[in-house]
Amino acid sequence: xxxxxxxxxxxxxxxxxxxxxxxxxxxxxxxxxxxxxxxxxxxxxxxxxxxxxxxxxxxxxxxxxxxxxxxxxxxxxxxxxxxxxxxxxxxxxxxxxxxxxxxxxxxxxxxxxxxxxxxxxxxxxxxxxxxxxxxxxxxxxxxxxxxxxxxxxxxxxxxxxxxxxxxxxxxxxxxxxxxxxxxxxxxxxxxxxxxxxxxxxxxxxxxxxxxxxxxxxxxxxxxxxxxxxxxxxxxxxxxxxxxxxxxxxxxxxxxxxxxxxxxxxxxxxxxxxxxxxxxxxxxxxxxxxxxxxxxxxxxxxxxxxxxxxxxxxxxxxxxxxxxxxxxxxxxxxxxxxxxxxxxxxxxxxxxxxxxxxxxxxxxxxxxxxxxxxxxxxxxxxxxxxxxxxxxxxxxxxxxxxxxxxxxxxxxxxxxxxxxxx
Amino acid sequence: xxxxxxxxxxxxxxxxxxxxxxxxxxxxxxxxxxxxxxxxxxxxxxxxxxxxxxxxxxxxxxxxxxxxxxxxxxxxxxxxxxxxxxxxxxxxxxxxxxxxxxxxxxxxxxxxxxxxxxxxxxxxxxxxxxxxxxxxxxxxxxxxxxxxxxxxxxxxxxxxxxxxxxxxxxxxxxxxxxxxxxxxxxxxxxxxxxxxxxxxxxxxxxxxxxxxxxxxxxxxxxxxxxxxxxxxxxxxxxxxxxxxxxxxxxxxxxxxxxxxxxxxxxxxxxxxxxxxxxxxxxxxxxxxxxxxxxxxxxxxxxxxxxxxxxxxxxxxxxxxxxxxxxxxxxxx
Numbered sequence: 001x002x003x004x005x006x007x008x009x010x011x012x013x014x015x016x017x018x019x020x021x022x023x024x025x026x027x028x029x030x031x032x033x034x035x036x037x038x039x040x041x042x043x044x045x046x047x048x049x050x051x052x053x054x055x056x057x058x059x060x061x062x063x064x065x066x067x068x069x070x071x072x073x074x075x076x077x078x079x080x081x082x083x084x085x086x087x088x089x090x091x092x093x094x095x096x097x098x099x100x101x102x103x104x105x106x107x108x109x110x111x112x113x114x115x116x117x118x119x120x121x122x123x124x125x126x127x128x129x130x131x132x133x134x135x136x137x138x139x140x141x142x143x144x145x146x147x148x149x150x151x152x153x154x155x156x157x158x159x160x161x162x163x164x165x166x167x168x169x170x171x172x173x174x175x176x177x178x179x180x181x182x183x184x185x186x187x188x189x190x191x192x193x194x195x196x197x198x199x200x201x202x203x204x205x206x207x208x209x210x211x212x213x214x215x216x217x218x219x220x221x222x223x224x225x226x227x228x229x230x231x232x233x234x235x236x237x238x239x240x241x242x243x244x245x246x247x248x249x250x251x252x253x254x255x256x257x258x259x260x261x262x263x264x265x266x267x268x269x270x271x272x273x274x275x276x277x278x279x280x281x282x283x284x285x286x287x288x289x290x291x292x293x294x295x296x297x298x299x300x301x302x303x304x305x306x307x308x309x310x311x312x313x314x315x316x317x318x319x320x321x322x323x324x325x326x327x328x329x330x331x332x333x334x335x336x337x338x339x340x341x342x343x344x345x346x347x348x349x350x351x352x353x354x355x356x357x358x359x360x361x362x363x364x365x366x367x368x369x370x371x372x373x374x375x376x377x378x379x380x381x382x383x384x385x386x387x388x389x390x391x392x393x394x395x396x397x398x399x400x401x402x403x404x405x406x407x408x409x410x411x412x413x414x415x416x417x418x419x420x421x
Numbered sequence: 422x423x424x425x426x427x428x429x430x431x432x433x434x435x436x437x438x439x440x441x442x443x444x445x446x447x448x449x450x451x452x453x454x455x456x457x458x459x460x461x462x463x464x465x466x467x468x469x470x471x472x473x474x475x476x477x478x479x480x481x482x483x484x485x486x487x488x489x490x491x492x493x494x495x496x497x498x499x500x501x502x503x504x505x506x507x508x509x510x511x512x513x514x515x516x517x518x519x520x521x522x523x524x525x526x527x528x529x530x531x532x533x534x535x536x537x538x539x540x541x542x543x544x545x546x547x548x549x550x551x552x553x554x555x556x557x558x559x560x561x562x563x564x565x566x567x568x569x570x571x572x573x574x575x576x577x578x579x580x581x582x583x584x585x586x587x588x589x590x591x592x593x594x595x596x597x598x599x600x601x602x603x604x605x606x607x608x609x610x611x612x613x614x615x616x617x618x619x620x621x622x623x624x625x626x627x628x629x630x631x632x633x634x635x636x637x638x639x640x641x642x643x644x645x646x647x648x649x650x651x652x653x654x655x656x657x658x659x660x661x662x663x664x665x666x667x668x669x670x671x672x673x674x675x676x677x678x679x680x681x682x683x684x685x686x687x688x689x690x691x692x693x694x695x696x697x698x699x700x701x702x703x704x705x706x707x708x709x710x711x712x713x714x715x716x717x718x719x720x721x722x723x724x725x726x727x728x729x730x731x732x733x734x735x736x737x738x739x740x741x742x743x744x745x746x747x748x749x750x751x752x753x
Contacts, residue, residue: 018435051717088717093666094461102454121661125571143568196558
C-alpha cells in the first residue's frame with residue numbers, strides 16, 4: 001500500500017526533526033566545557049566585537065585592527081605569543097554576556113572589545129565575576145569605569161572627555177589661525193549618540209569660553225532624506241560657524257544643501273563625531289568635502305608605531321585604506337598591545353596577576369594621540385587627546401595640536417565657489 | 422490544582438516532570454556559558470508566554486512588546502537607583518506602569534475599532550515614541566543609558582536581585598513555571614474561552630453576548646503586566662539600560678519568534694520556541710566556527726533558512742506536531 005500523503009509528510013518531519021536534533025546536540029557538545037589551558041607563553045585574548053548586525057561595519061573594522069595587532073606587537077619587541085579568540089555578539093547586548101562567558105570557558109585569559117557601551121557594561125560584569133581582565137577598546141559611557149570594578153580597563157574617552165577635548169581644540173584652532181568667530185549654530189542628529197553629544201555640549205559649552213555665542217541647536221533625524229528646512233533655519237541665524245554632530249549620510253546631505261543654499265560660514269566644525277572624515281564623504285562630495293574640521297581621537301602621524309600599523313595594514317588589507325579605519329583599528333591594536341604588555345610583565349596568565357600588571361601599565365610607544373597609556377584607580381586612561389583634523393584634497397589631515405600637525409589649519413574655509421574645478 | 426492537570430495524559434505529566442527536573446539540575450551540569458544561554462532561553466520563554474496571552478489566546482497582534490519590557494525595566498531600575506527600593510517592590514510599580522500603558526493602547530485601539538495590522542502598527546508607534554521620550558529624559562540617563570550599581574558579592578542577594586547567574590536562572594525558571602501555570606488556568610477559565618472565541622471570530626463572539634471590548638482590554642492589560650517582569654529581570658541581570666536597545670523593534674520580534682515557531686496559542690509553544698531558537702542560533706555559530714567559516718552574517722543567513730523551513734513545513738509551529746507525535750495532547 002502506498003503511504004498516505006500525510007504519512008509521507010510525517011516522515012519528512014521526522015527526518016527534519018532528527019537532523020535538527022542532531023545539529024543542536026552536536027552544536028551543544030561543541031559548546032560544552034572545553035577548557036583549554038594555554039601554554040605558559042601564549043596569551044589567549046577573547047575578542048568581542050559586533051561583526052554582524054547594525055554595528056557590523058565598525059566591528060569588522062576593529063577586527064581588522066586585531067588581525068594585524070600581533071605583528072605590530074612583535075615589531076615593538078613584545079616577546080609573547082598571542083592567540084586571538086573572536087566572538088561576534090551580533091550588535092546585541094543580550095548576546096554579549098553569553099559570548100563573554102563562552103570565551104572565558106574556552107580559555108580566554110583576557111577580554112578585549114566591544115565597540116558599544118551597553119555590551120561593555122554587560123561584559124564587564126562577567127569579567128569581574130570571573131576575575132578575567134577586560135580591556136575596552138571603544139565605549140564611551142562614563143559609568144562603565146565608575147562601578148568600582150577591579151578587572152575593567154578602558155583605553156578610550158568617556159563621552160564628556162570626547163566633547164570637552166573637541167571644544168578645547170576649537171579654541172586652539174581660533175588662536176592658531178588668529179580668527180575669532182562671534183557666533184555658532186549647532187546641528188545634530190537626534191539619535192542616541194547625537195543626543196548624548198548635545199547633552200555634553202549643553203553642559204560643557206558655557207565653560208569652554210570659546211568667545212562664540214551659541215545661537216541655536218537644531219536637531220534632525222539621521223535618516224532624513226532632505227535637510228533643506230534645517231539648513232535654511234541654521235543659515236537664518238547668521239552664525240559664523242556651523243557646529244555639527246553627524247553620521248555619514250546626513251553629513252553628505254548637510255554639506256550638499258549648504259552648497260545649494262550658498263551658505264558659506266567661516267567653518268564647519270565637528271567636535272567629536274563621525275561623518276566628515278569618512279571615505280564616503282570624500283568620494284561623494286569631492287572638492288566640497290575639503291576644509292571641514294573634525295576634532296576626534298586619531299593616530300599620531302609622527303609615531304613610528306603608527307607607521308608600523310599602517311604598513312602592516314597595507315600589506316594585509318591593500319584594498320581598504322588605513323585612513324578609513326584609524327579610530328576603530330587604532331584603538332583595537334592598542335588594546336591588544338596593552339594586553340601583551342601586561343602579560344609580558346606579569347609573566348603569568350593568572351587574572352589577578354594580569355590585572356595588577358595592567359594597573360602599572362605605562363606604554364609610551366603607541367598609535368593614538370596623547371600621553372602614555374596608563375590607568376587611574378578606576379581603570380580609565382585619561383591621557384588620550386583629540387586631534388583637529390581638516391579635510392585636505394580628499395584626506396583627513398592632522399592640523400592640531402601643532403607639534404603633531406601634518407598641515408597648518410586653514411580657517412575661515414574658502415567659499416564653495418573658490419575651490420577650483 | 423486539579424484543573425491545571427485535567428485531561429493531561431500520564432505520559433505528558435511524566436514528560437513535564439522530567440523536563441522540569443532536568444531544568445532544576447541543569448545549572449549543576451553545564452558550564453557558565455551554557456548556563457548564561459539557558460538564562461536567555463528562559464527569559465524568552467517567559468516573555469513569549471506573556472505575549473502569547475495577547476496574540477495566541479485573544480488574537481490581538483502586538484509588534485511592540487519591547488515597550489512593556491522597557492517600561493518594566495526602567496520603572497524598577499528607577500525605583501532601585503533613585504529611591505533604593507528593592508526590585509520586588511519595584512516590580513509592583515513596573516506592573517502598574519505597563520498595565521496602565523497597555524490600557525491606554527487597548528482603549529485607543531478597541532474603543533475606536535482599530536484592529537488587525539492597524540492595531541499592530543499602533544503598538545509599534547507607542548513603542549517608538551516611548552523610546553524617543555526616554556532618549557530625551559536626562560533624569561533616567563537619556564540616550565546615554567541608565568546604569569545600575571553593580572557589586573561583586575560573594576553571596577546571592579535575592580531580595581535585591583544581585584548575584585551570580587545561577588540565581589537569575591532559578592528566578593527565571595520559577596517565573597516561567599508560574600507563568601505556565603497561570604496561563605493554563607487562564608485558558609481553562611471562562612476568560613480563556615471568551616478570548617478564544619474572540620480570536621476565532623470577533624463578530625460571532627459579540628453576537629453571542631461576549632463583551633468583546635472588555636475581554637480584549639483584559640488580554641492586553643494582563644499581557645503587558647506579565648511582560649513587566651521580563652523587563653525587571655533584564656534591568657537587574659544586565660544592569661544597564663539604553664532606550665535604543667530595550668525599546669527596539671528587534672527586541673519585539675525576538676520576543677514573538679518563540680511562540681510563533683513553537684506554536685501560537687499553545688501553552689508549551691513559547692517554551693519550545695525559546696528552547697529551539699536560542700540554541701539553534703548559538704549552535705549554528707559553533708558549527709560554522711567548527712567548519713572554519715568566519716564570515717560575518719553567514720550565521721544569520723542559515724538561521725533565516727532554518728526559520729523558513731520551520732514555517733514552511735510546520736505552519737502551526739513545532740509543539741502541536743511534537744505533541745501529536747509523542748502522544749502528549751490533552752484528552753478531550
